[in-house]
Amino acid sequence: MKLIKSKHTLSLLFFAFFLSGFAQEVIKEKEPEKKETVQSKRLKVDGIIATVGDYTILDSDIDKAFLEIEGSGGSTKDITRCQMLGKLLEDKLYAHQAIQDSIVVKDEEIKEKMNQQIDYMVEQLKSMDAVVKYFKKNSEDEFKTELFEILKQQRLASEMQKKIIDPVQITPEETRNFFKKIPENERPLIGTEIEIAQIVVAPKVSQAEKQAVIDRLKEIKKQVQEGASFTTKAVLYTEDPGSRSSGGFYKINKKTPFVKEFKDVAYSLQEGEISEPFETEFGFHIIYLEKIKGQDLELRHILMVPKVTPDALKEAKDKIELIKKRILDKEITFAEAARTLSDEKETRANGGTLINPKTQDSRFELTNMDPEIYSQVSNMKSGEISNVILDEDPKAGKRYKIMMVTNKIEEHTADFSKDYTKIKELALKEKQINAIAKWSEKKIKETYIKINGEYKDCTFTNNWLKK
Template sequence: MPLKKIQMKFINNKIALSFFLLLFSCVIARAQEIIKDSAVVTTNKIQSNQKQKIDGVIATVGDYIILDSDIDKSYLEISSQGGSIKDITRCQMLGKLLEDKLYAHQAIQDSIKVSDSEVKGMMDDRVNYMTEQLGSLDKVVKYYKKNSEEEFRTYFFDILKEQKLTSEMQKKIIDAVEITPEEVRNFFKTIPATELPVFGAEMEVAQIVIKPKVSEAEKQKVIDKLNSFKKEIQEGSSFATKAVLYSQDPGSRSNGGYYKMNRKTPFVKEFKDVAFGLAEGEISAPFETDFGYHIIYVEKIKGQEIELRHILLTPAVSEESLKEAKEKIALIRKRIEDKEITFAEAARTLSDEKETRANGGALINPKTQDTRFELTKMDPSLYGQVSNLKEGEITAPFMEDEQGKKKFKLITVTNRINEHTADYAKDYIKIKDLALKEKQIKAIGKWFDEKIKETYIKIIGEYRDCAFTNNWLKK
């Protein structure tokens, strides 16, 4: 059952709608143009003795302008991503464009940097996705009504750079918001008993993982291949091209192995240790993580952030090793069913997955960081394994292939929680998340109120009659 709507009168409707429109930011495309405050933008002159006409410009935010055609392009982009535009008015769309321009303008004022290589990586991902959807790059270019691939890429580069500035500015505002237990308690108390949210059925699950052993010969084969890549790159070959052709990391392969990271970025420790130990322009020796073997090339170091590229190769596993692992996990299941050992004890002493081993195999929900998984929001592959299990039952052994790495698993349901009305003690994590979101909404609203007052903003023509959620007209 979906979460019951909370009729929270303490949430300002203006701010809530502004936050709702913020969700469009990942799909709305805009034309970006930089102008000086004193400049007059024109596409035609009426007469030499008449004033110049600003043709198509409907708004200015700081150094950015918005054209009437940008609204049409935004509708086109949402439609291209499969979104519905029937309930979005032109005034709402302009309001969203004004927000994005203000975010991007303020990002520049705050010296938020977005590198060209980062934007290029984003562009490669988006272009690959659109090419898959439409069938060819030529069709993508035609869809956006551009005359050539070069013209399209130039146009799209500016769009993505502004989108990245916008998202980084949003992130800066939201990341600064923290919430205390007292604020969570007060938030919960203000919700009327009849309007408390209802949380759907949940379960807690645990797993045991057995990984097939990789021979030393296969490991050395991968290390030698990475060393040969390193030598060729040092002699002039392109690291990015090698990553596209050979890397087995699906998250970065399409954009040449590119990642931007800092010390807090959630990468495995071994990867971060090597990355932050390299100088700019240096290529690492091959090193191992749970995902396989890597080499890293550091492109740029900017304070606490680094931009890098990497290549991942995974050693092959023999059929004999697969058979041994399958037999081992089947034996573990039998010992648990025969009551020789509990599931938690088997996970702690026999599982090959160090992330869950110490907790008796208990899985952590990556979205909430607690042990509960709501059935309607569970990963489909996990749901398929556990949805019909009773508490304490164990799946049959099954093999999972993740990024080319095969492993065998057993999963059990350790606890089932029925659908229930929110309880402060039992559902603290979820309530905290709701309270934090409300505080973030208010922080965004306050930010808009302050920055609108400080920034040159002008809206032209019929759009001045729009009922905006933010005070763009400074009335």
């Protein structure tokens, strides 16, 4: 649809580097030929090619951005160096203005995010040395310093964008006017959508398995009390990938989105105390409270997850196969079975219906679905029930499920009454884009910006050259 700019995503290899509709510089339209002098040329010396406030951009930063996209499997054939510079200029402007507006980003939160990213990278490349080598850094410290700065600038930019667009709201009348101004032959196509329900049966973990984990955690606690390092034990034994590389470290407060059981135990401890093993939906934990700073706690924890036995898995599979047979034999409806027999509390109350996390309604557009769910339901007809699926949930572990497509809406041209929610999203997105554009125009005028060398010949969407 011509009224909404296309989306392009520039992804860092293992962490978020998002372009949305707000990233106006990266667009598919080709630059005029006479302005493409830097599209295929590189400056011989890697120097500063642009300055935005206190931030600088090197020519090599553009090369890195291209390499990072290509390394993550993305295509760069429609992105010019001028467009990439425009994206980097936007990022720096957001980050610069965030500092001017006193937006605070806590270093502890960035470190936590960095550790999670590093854990994932190490998992993919098998060692920290391989990660450092892949990113062409001289040492682990150099790599971590650069990654920290990238993540901090991204967070500042994100918080600044959020501050700009959060106040923007759309009324029903604005939504209607937005739709009316789209010519009929240019109205967007709404892709095929489906509504899905599922029934989940989780294998039961035996009390013996739970007790074995509890005993192991008690033994670790005893060893630490006798002088062993909790940090080392966490690195060796925790099953929490988000904190393994940092020795189980987290800094939390009462607003941190951790499960209630974890926070209740953490806030019951004194400095230097280690908790008894306790259970959450993730498994069993022990917590070592290092420091109390007001309402903030600095702690380390070890997570261990009881293992499911083959017999328990077989029992769960037999149960869900029987549930499916009863539904096919019309002894019970799918919705009734979900409400009374499913182990998934999030969907049980509404008959197993899945909610789209992006839109908060029950419809999923096929082309934008989670790839795993897509592979399970894309070829199913309305009312059809899937085969029994072995699912490995990150939180719940192995479980069996059956799925049913409860409704299938074929591809169609947008209709105001039937597709109001999606049209409202498009109208809001356009209004947000306009708010960003207006903000950018004003801040570019107020901010020190300098572009050097051949990049002065670029044609930008924003007035970076202040002509």
